[in-house]
Amino acid sequence: MRYRVFVCAVLLWILASAAMSQQAAVPEQLTAIKAGRVIDVENGRVLDKQIILLRGKKIEVIGSDPKIPAGAKVLDLSTKTVLPGLIDCHTHLADGAGDVSGDPISQLKKTASQVVLESVPNARLTLESGFTTVRDVGVYRALNDIALRDAINKGYIVGPRMFVAGAYITITGGAGAMTGYAPDIKLPWDFNYGEANSPWEVRQKVRLLAHDGADHIKVLSSGAVLTHGSNPNSQEFTLEELQAAVSEARNFGLRVAAHAHSPDGIKNAIRAGVASVEHATMIDDEGIALAKEHGTYLDMDIYDEECIQAAGKTGNVPADFLEHDRDLGEIQRRNFTKAVRAGVKMTFGTDAGVCPYDVAAHQFAFMVKYGMTPMQAIQAATINAATLIGKPEQFGSLRTGKFADIIAVDGDPIADIRQLEHVTFVMKEGVVYKQ
Ligand SMILES: [Zn+2]
Numbered sequence: 001m002r003y004r005v006f007v008c009a010v011l012l013w014i015l016a017s018a019a020m021s022q023q024a025a026v027p028e029q030l031t032a033i034k035a036g037r038v039i040d041v042e043n044g045r046v047l048d049k050q051i052i053l054l055r056g057k058k059i060e061v062i063g064s065d066p067k068i069p070a071g072a073k074v075l076d077l078s079t080k081t082v083l084p085g086l087i088d089c090h091t092h093l094a095d096g097a098g099d100v101s102g103d104p105i106s107q108l109k110k111t112a113s114q115v116v117l118e119s120v121p122n123a124r125l126t127l128e129s130g131f132t133t134v135r136d137v138g139v140y141r142a143l144n145d146i147a148l149r150d151a152i153n154k155g156y157i158v159g160p161r162m163f164v165a166g167a168y169i170t171i172t173g174g175a176g177a178m179t180g181y182a183p184d185i186k187l188p189w190d191f192n193y194g195e196a197n198s199p200w201e202v203r204q205k206v207r208l209l210a211h212d213g214a215d216h217i218k219v220l221s222s223g224a225v226l227t228h229g230s231n232p233n234s235q236e237f238t239l240e241e242l243q244a245a246v247s248e249a250r251n252f253g254l255r256v257a258a259h260a261h262s263p264d265g266i267k268n269a270i271r272a273g274v275a276s277v278e279h280a281t282m283i284d285d286e287g288i289a290l291a292k293e294h295g296t297y298l299d300m301d302i303y304d305e306e307c308i309q310a311a312g313k314t315g316n317v318p319a320d321f322l323e324h325d326r327d328l329g330e331i332q333r334r335n336f337t338k339a340v341r342a343g344v345k346m347t348f349g350t351d352a353g354v355c356p357y358d359v360a361a362h363q364f365a366f367m368v369k370y371g372m373t374p375m376q377a378i379q380a381a382t383i384n385a386a387t388l389i390g391k392p393e394q395f396g397s398l399r400t401g402k403f404a405d406i407i408a409v410d411g412d413p414i415a416d417i418r419q420l421e422h423v424t425f426v427m428k429e430g431v432v433y434k435q
Pocket of ligand 1: 090091092137351
């Protein structure tokens, strides 16, 4: 028996070596990018006239005088500013085409397959507007986001590298639940996959989602704006339930993102140890101090209000949603300024899906208007975001060994941040998607 195990091991070793030498026999594409300017987000500076050498999917070297090897494909971006691919830390790419009303109940008019196939253009638009990675933070039909992520990774469709939540973990009738339908209607399983109403139920949902292949956990700590019967001022999960989420997620090596508008919802989430607070709309001084103390990221979607209000003027948005939203936009922007001044760690997250997928970059100008320098806003969407996701060694800056996720704009985004609204070159893992 032992002899047989040994023979099997030797055979496996021979097969593996053969496969490896076969792989090594295919030379990886060498590419040289001539960049006019490069934004060095790690050191907060702009470098002139750089050469970026790529081997296959990765950056091999970047500098002012590396020799371009013979046979390398040359991409001339010498009139452009080159940046690391952008990262949106709060998207909903897999909820389909959406509805003019912004009412999630429109999901009940479609099958899960329809919704996920409708999401294909969402992924493409996001990538083409310069976002090579997204942290997607929840779907109404559980696991659609996992299907979309995997289809992109397998090359079936075009889109950003996705990190996904699998489902919302929410109280029954809470901010991540499907609400607004009659109580005697029975929903398909995938609409309430993440509902939990005690610390142990929260742990059970985290275990399910970890098994399903989620990359992080999304919990709803306070009520929401775009949910019927929900109140953004309220607290939903208790501190104990949030602690259970963080503790169980940690058992699987996962981080937790917490939706929270209300001051107590925000502070409970920070005290429980979440990695990021989403929206953080009504964060108070104590909340800001706690976020600093715990190193919690705030992921504040301060552009959204433009789209909610514009949709409101069409008369299509449900009246209760507009009532929830009243004054919140302005409060959130004021609190964003406070948090930036206090030096809280900030990421770039838009809640894409509330606004159309190709205008996410419009948030940069608002982040600058409300207190960030252009460099800080770019760092929020690159190195800070990669650190929050937990993969700063893979992407988020242009450096040897990282993925060749590279974008370019024609002008200088440090002088005019709105240049990022017009990304003219997009590469993900060494493949050009826009030029
Ligand atoms: Zn959201």
